[in-house]
C-alpha cells in the first residue's frame with residue numbers, strides 16, 4: 482500500500498504504519514511540517530501549565546473548613562445563648578467568688594497532682610469542639626467523674642463525722658462546686674460543642690478533685 | 704488522663720510526613736485537617752492550573768479549588784476508597800469547574816464552533832492556548848490532563864470514568880483537531 486499525505490493522521494495514531502510514514506516524510510515537506518507540529522503541540526503544551534503563588538489560599542480553605550464545622554456559627558447572635566451565658570455567670574462566678582472568699586481562711590493549697598487535667602490552662606482556645614474532639618472530651622469527663630466518685634467515697638467518712646472548721650469549710654466548698662457543676666452540666670447538655678463551657682466544667686471538676694484531696698490530706702495528717 | 708480541650712483533636716492529631724494512601728484516606732475520613740492540607744500540598748498546583756484552563760482566570764481557579772476542597776472535606780467521611788484519593792479529588796474539582804462554568808453561562812461561549820485560525824504573528828504557545836478553547840469538552844479535558852498536567856492515561860481514565868483506550872482516543876482526536884486548527888492559518 483502506497484503511503485499518501487492523507488494517511489499521515491492514521492500513521493500518527495498507529496505506530497505500525499510508522500516505518501512507511503517515515504519514508505514518506507523524507508520526501509514530503511508538507512507532511513514533515515505537520516509531523517513537526519504534532520510533536521511541538523505536546524512539548525508546548527507542557528508550558529501551558531499555569532503556576533502562580535497563592536499563599537492565602539490554603540489558610541482561606543482551612544478557615545472555611547473550620548467555619549463549616551462550627552455547629553452554631555452565629556451563636557453569639559442568639560438570644561438563647563445570652564440567656565444561657567447569664568445563667569452560667571450566676572452559676573459559676575457567684576459560687577467561685579464565695580469559694581475564693583472561703584479559701585482565704587482555708588489551709589494552703591496542695592501542689593496539683595500529676596493527674597491534674599491540662600484543660601485548666603488559661604490560654605485562649607477556639608470556641609467550639611469538633612465531633613471527634615468532643616467524643617474524646619466526653620470520654621475524659623467520664624474518667625474524671627469516676628476518679629471524683631472514688632475520692633468522694635474515700636472522703637465521705639471524714640466529711641460526715643468530723644466537724645472541724647477546716648472540714649466544714651471544705652463541705653461548704655464541695656456543696657457550692659456540686660451546684661455549679663450541675664448548672665454547668667445542664668448548659669453543656671444543650672451546647673455540647675462549646676469549648677468554653679466544657680473548659681469551665683473541667684475547671685470545676687478539677688477544683689472538686691483538689692478539694693476532696695484536701696479533705697483526704699487532713700485525714701492523713703490527723 | 705489528659706483533657707485535650709485546648710487543641711481539638713482533628714487539628715492536633717499527627718499524620719506521618721509521608722502517609723500511605725490508606726493512612727491518608729483514613730485521616731480524611733476522620734476529618735483531620737492535616738490530611739486535607741497534605742492533599743492540598745500535593746495536588747493544588749495541578750488543580751489550580753487545570754481550573755485556570757477550564758475557567759480562564761486565576762481568581763476563578765482559586766475559588767473553584769477552594770470549593771472543591773470544601774466538597775472533599777464534606778464528603779470525606781463517606782469516601783469508600785473505590786478509587787484513589789487523587790482520582791476522587793480531581794473528579795470533584797472537574798465537577799466544580801463545570802458548575803462554575805454553568806453559573807457564569809460561559810459554556811455557550813466555550814462551545815462555540817471552532818473558527819480559530821493561527822496567526823503568523825503569535826507564538827505557537829499563544830495559538831495553542833486559543834485553539835484549546837475551540838476543542839470540545841472531552842477533547843480539551845483529556846488534552847489538559849495528559850499534555851498540560853502530565854497525568855497518565857490510567858489516571859485520566861479513572862477520573863473521567865472511561866476505559867483507558869477512550870482516553871487515548873480522545874487525546875488523539877484532540878491533537879488532530881489542534882493540528883488542523885494550527886495549520887489552517889490564513890494565507
Ligand SMILES: [Zn+2]
Pocket residue numbers: 485486487505509510511512513
Ligand atoms: Zn505528505
